[in-house]
Amino acid sequence: MYKTVPVGTSVNIINQPVKLGWTADGTLYLEAHPALHETNFDGESTDAAVVEEPTQESPLTSLMRAYISATDERSVQLDWDAAERVAQGGSGIPEAVSVAGSARPLAAEIAAASSHSH
Secondary structure (H helix, E strand, O other): OHHHOOOOOOOOEEOOOEEEEEOOOOOEEEEEOOOOOOEOOOOOEOOOOEEOOOOOOOHHHHHHHHHHHHOOOEEOOEOHHHHHHHHHHOOOOOEEOEOOOOOEEOHHHHHHHHHHOO
């Protein structure tokens, strides 16, 4: 993508080392990166706007925050061993961390679906 953006374009870097996302089939994926530091590529301090938490939290704390947010509208059984491995590894490659077939809508979704089927 960097090849399509003109030189000098202003960007915002979001320091969100742990991300969770759903696929259409209800699989929960985890992507983890090492946390960014407020330095430029030469290792010098920079005035660039870096959006991050006030204090650096552990990958597992970030995982818990992301999990709580991701399961706000649906529930899933998490493979905690896999999730911990991905969060601590920080490879940046999304990996499935939910137990296959365990995703369930919350009660509000079930009620809404049943009211439409009558």
